[in-house]
Amino acid sequence: MSHDASTGAAGKTGGLTLGRLLQSPLALPLIGLIVVSILMGLASDNFFTLNNILNVLRQVSVVGILAVGMTFVILTGGIDLSVGAVMALVGTLSAGMMVNMGVPAAAALALGLLIGLGIGLANGVLVAWGRMPAIIVTLATMGMARGLGLIYSGGYPISGIPSWISWFGVGRIGIIPVPVVIMVAIYAVAWVLLQRTAFGRHVYALGGNENAARLSGVKTQRVKLAVYGISGLTSALAAVILTGRLMSGQPNAGVGFELDAIAAVVLGGTAIAGGRGLILGTLIGAVLLGILNNGLNLMGINPYLQDVIKGAIILLAIYIGREWR
Amino acid sequence: MLELKGIRKSFGKIEVLHGVDLDVRAGEVHALLGENGAGKSTLMKILCGIIQPSEGKILINGAERHFADYDQAIAAGIGIVFQEFSLIPWLDAVENMFLAREIRNRFGMLNRKAMHRRAAEIMRQLAVDVPLDVPVHRLSVAEQQFVEIAKALSLNARILVLDEPTATLTPSEVEHLFKVMRELRKQGVAIIFISHHLEEIFEICDRITVLRDGEFVGSCAVSEVDNDRLVEMMVGRRIENNFPAKVPVPSPAPVVIDVEELQLKKGGPVSRFQLRKGEILGFAGLVGSGRTETVLAMLGAGPVQRCRLRLNGTQKRFRGPDEALAAGIGLLPESRKEQGLITSFSILQNVSLNNYGKYRKNHWFIDLKKELAATRTAMAQVRVKAQGPHARVDTLSGGNQQKVVIARWLNHDMQVLIFDEPTRGIDVGAKAEIYALMREFTQKGGSIIMISSELPEVIGMSDRVCVFRSGGLVATVEGDQIESETIMTHATTGRVEHVA
Ligand SMILES: Nc1ncnc2c1ncn2[C@@H]1O[C@H](COP(=O)(O)OP(=O)(O)OP(=O)(O)O)[C@@H](O)[C@H]1O
Ligand SMILES: [Mg+2]
Numbered sequence: 093m094s095h096d097a098s099t100g101a102a103g104k105t106g107g108l109t110l111g112r113l114l115q116s117p118l119a120l121p122l123i124g125l126i127v128v129s130i131l132m133g134l135a136s137d138n139f140f141t142l143n144n145i146l147n148v149l150r151q152v153s154v155v156g157i158l159a160v161g162m163t164f165v166i167l168t169g170g171i172d173l174s175v176g177a178v179m180a181l182v183g184t185l186s187a188g189m190m191v192n193m194g195v196p197a198a199a200a201l202a203l204g205l206l207i208g209l210g211i212g213l214a215n216g217v218l219v220a221w222g223r224m225p226a227i228i229v230t231l232a233t234m235g236m237a238r239g240l241g242l243i244y245s246g247g248y249p250i251s252g253i254p255s256w257i258s259w260f261g262v263g264r265i266g267i268i269p270v271p272v273v274i275m276v277a278i279y280a281v282a283w284v285l286l287q288r289t290a291f292g293r294h295v296y297a298l299g300g301n302e303n304a305a306r307l308s309g310v311k312t313q314r315v316k317l318a319v320y321g322i323s324g325l326t327s328a329l330a331a332v333i334l335t336g337r338l339m340s341g342q343p344n345a346g347v348g349f350e351l352d353a354i355a356a357v358v359l360g361g362t363a364i365a366g367g368r369g370l371i372l373g374t375l376i377g378a379v380l381l382g383i384l385n386n387g388l389n390l391m392g393i394n395p396y397l398q399d400v401i402k403g404a405i406i407l408l409a410i411y412i413g414r415e416w417r
Numbered sequence: 418m419l420e421l422k423g424i425r426k427s428f429g430k431i432e433v434l435h436g437v438d439l440d441v442r443a444g445e446v447h448a449l450l451g452e453n454g455a456g457k458s459t460l461m462k463i464l465c466g467i468i469q470p471s472e473g474k475i476l477i478n479g480a481e482r483h484f485a486d487y488d489q490a491i492a493a494g495i496g497i498v499f500q501e502f503s504l505i506p507w508l509d510a511v512e513n514m515f516l517a518r519e520i521r522n523r524f525g526m527l528n529r530k531a532m533h534r535r536a537a538e539i540m541r542q543l544a545v546d547v548p549l550d551v552p553v554h555r556l557s558v559a560e561q562q563f564v565e566i567a568k569a570l571s572l573n574a575r576i577l578v579l580d581e582p583t584a585t586l587t588p589s590e591v592e593h594l595f596k597v598m599r600e601l602r603k604q605g606v607a608i609i610f611i612s613h614h615l616e617e618i619f620e621i622c623d624r625i626t627v628l629r630d631g632e633f634v635g636s637c638a639v640s641e642v643d644n645d646r647l648v649e650m651m652v653g654r655r656i657e658n659n660f661p662a663k664v665p666v667p668s669p670a671p672v673v674i675d676v677e678e679l680q681l682k683k684g685g686p687v688s689r690f691q692l693r694k695g696e697i698l699g700f701a702g703l704v705g706s707g708r709t710e711t712v713l714a715m716l717g718a719g720p721v722q723r724c725r726l727r728l729n730g731t732q733k734r735f736r737g738p739d740e741a742l743a744a745g746i747g748l749l750p751e752s753r754k755e756q757g758l759i760t761s762f763s764i765l766q767n768v769s770l771n772n773y774g775k776y777r778k779n780h781w782f783i784d785l786k787k788e789l790a791a792t793r794t795a796m797a798q799v800r801v802k803a804q805g806p807h808a809r810v811d812t813l814s815g816g817n818q819q820k821v822v823i824a825r826w827l828n829h830d831m832q833v834l835i836f837d838e839p840t841r842g843i844d845v846g847a848k849a850e851i852y853a854l855m856r857e858f859t860q861k862g863g864s865i866i867m868i869s870s871e872l873p874e875v876i877g878m879s880d881r882v883c884v885f886r887s888g889g890l891v892a893t894v895e896g897d898q899i900e901s902e903t904i905m906t907h908a909t910t911g912r913v914e915h916v917a
Contacts, residue, residue, distance in 0.1 A: 289781060289783060293766060296759075300759035308757070308770055
């Protein structure tokens with residue numbers, strides 16, 4: 093499958109030549125991924141082991157899933173700062189329902205997904221019908237979600253959830269970690285939505301020229317509602333994995349994850365102003381970020397310095413990306 | 418004074434200018450002519466340093482010059498009015514005109530007064546009354562056009578390029594512009610003028626240069642050619658540029674849209690009109706007369722005080738273009754770049770943007786094959802010149818971009834199309850084609866409201882004409898009364914009905 097433009101058209105048919113590959117918007121993220129992988133492989137003998145690679149992918153899955161919703165939102169020209177806090181809130185509430193309220197675990201997880209979707213839709217209503225800037229709306233809901241989680245739990249992790257839930261966090265299907273399977277499935281659904289449905293085209297249209305989209309009859313407000321809803325839902329899905337991994341509801345989890353998610357989207361070649369980008373790019377961006385984290389850890393670099401290095405690499409990548417076009 | 422020699426330009430592998438020469442003398446108005454996509458705008462952007470030629474020379478007063486960017490060209494005395502606007506929407510007219518060339522006082526602070534004075538002076542020269550201190554996005558397209566022109570004039574350029582400045586102006590405004598151009602010509606300024614209105618060429622230009630598909634066809638004095646010869650040079654064949662015959666609408670024709678009452682502003686005039694099945698209803702009037710505002714208000718896409726309308730006999734109220742679309746009413750807005758196109762989309766994506774109902778597969782998915790086939794047909798119908806359906810629309814020439822928006826709506830099965838300046842920037846050959854398609858649409862039972870500032874177009878195409886003035890409808894004319902004098906009289910002196 094090739095793409096003639098980053099705006100999500102299905103590609104012209106034809107052979108997959110190197111020239112075409114280099115012109116694809118995915119080329120740069122891919123090259124970045126390869127370069128960083130090679131560097132990490134050189135720096136650490138353990139990097140290119142199957143175990144480590146699966147491990148990296150498993151670690152990537154939470155931010156990777158948050159970044160899916162973030163991609164939808166950013167493509168419309170918006171932003172969602174609330175993803176990390178919503179994830180923590182959903183995880184905390186689900187665990188609380190199971191442990192303190194006697195709700196069956198499966199039902200608690202399902203309710204958690206609904207809560208995530210609901211918060212996302214609330215963001216959407218405020219942005220689309222309230223006509224408020226997305227950055228402000230989601231900054232506010234980020235604070236509220238974080239605060240509510242802390243109030244509900246008194247600031248302490250809620251543990252004692254049924255042990256089968258750990259399957260979502262650390263289970264395996266064959267050798268593949270369950271979170272990786274879930275992440276890939278979510279990306280597949282997102283790809284179909286963006287590339288093969290009218291809704292997907294309208295998402296891109298909104299980021300490209302909202303005014304023109306509106307005047308030609310696109311229901312712009314509903315599209316906005318939907319993308320924030322999707323973002324809330326993917327935050328809740330990420331919460332399921334996180335809960336399974338930590339075997340508890342952690343009100344303080346996911347601080348700063350919204351920034352990692354945004355970084356993954358942008359490293360994947362999506363324009364921060366919207367209208368251009370591919371969901372596969374986001375997957376590459378998320379993995380790239382994960383490899384950096386993993387590699388820097390393997391090398392035993394001071395965590396504070398790691399942040400500095402990561403920031404510098406993101407700046408560099410985006411600079412190269414701009415010069416490339 | 419100015420010579421371009423053997424200019425070639427390629428975008429990627431595709432060459433769009435194949436060695437073009439242009440020779441412009443001081444104190445002349447030089448017409449640059451050619452079909453949509455011939456390479457006129459590209460050549461002018463090369464002259465202004467905005468894009469770099471692949472090959473060729475630019476000579477000014479005999480000396481070879483290279484412009485790395487637009488600033489260097491300005492410094493060399495070149496000014497340009499772009500075909501696509503380059504104004505910053507949130508700044509006002511004065512701020513736009515002096516952007517990056519602000520007048521400062523002794524303390525390095527902006528000297529707003531001096532800039533305002535200079536801007537007002539230029540506007541007076543142009544004999545137009547454009548509000549100087551509202552953000553330009555609130556101005557009409559024609560007013561924005563004048564801000565663009567004023568911006569170029571404020572540079573005191575010796576070589577002035579006007580890329581389709583008259584596309585959005587009404588005849589009287591064009592006259593003002595021509596007056597200024599004649600004045601500049603007297604002062605020895607060389608003017609390059611691009612337009613698809615051939616009568617303007619004969620009125621104002623001294624010499625012409627014709628391009629066809631990026632090839633240099635020839636240069637000569639205007640007096641050496643006539644209209645037919647010009648068209649032949651541009652298109653390479655003769656064109657019967659007639660409007661399709663008007664077919665009498667069977668009466669009594671059913672009324673599709675009945676606007677019983679429409680008031681834009683509190684205390685403003687109230688308009689009433691009817692659109693009948695199978696007719697083209699022209700909206701004529703000066704710029705700012707309220708034609709665009711009226712249709713936007715009808716669809717719930719613009720401010721409105723009061724609106725009562727019936728669609729096929731039932732009371733209706735549209736809260737936005739999406740609801741109008743669902744009811745079978747499509748709008749082609751006046752500004753293709755700001756309101757019509759998603760410029761980062763391909764032609765295909767723009768054509769099908771609001772029409773996915775047509776290509777569904779398993780209910781949820783887009784049938785890509787059908788979509789591609791339909792786009793190809795639509796492109797061929799209006800003759801879009803492009804590399805293919807996957808070309809991004811921002812790589813198309815202005816006229817071809819306009820054709821894409823038209824293709825979008827002709828590809829739809831709507832009962833009503835509202836076309837706001839549909840042929841803006843479209844060349845003579847393609848125009849005839851589009852007129853024929855519009856007629857075909859009404860023959861099949863569709864109805865069209867056509868807003869146009871081109872009087873010949875209004876007269877040639879409309880079955881009835883509504884004339885607007887100062888925000889309201891002043892008269893509806895039909896039959897023999899559809900001629901320029903009657904329409905212009907209503908447009909300039911018509912009485913508007915006011916209701917509190
Ligand atoms: N950035 C670009 N990339 C690829 N092709 C381009 C680009 N810019 C222009 N072209 C192509 O160059 C050709 C000439 O375009 P140009 O805008 O100069 O035409 P024009 O004569 O001004 O037409 P119009 O009358 O419609 O304004 C067109 O075929 C257009 O598609
Ligand atoms: Mg042009």
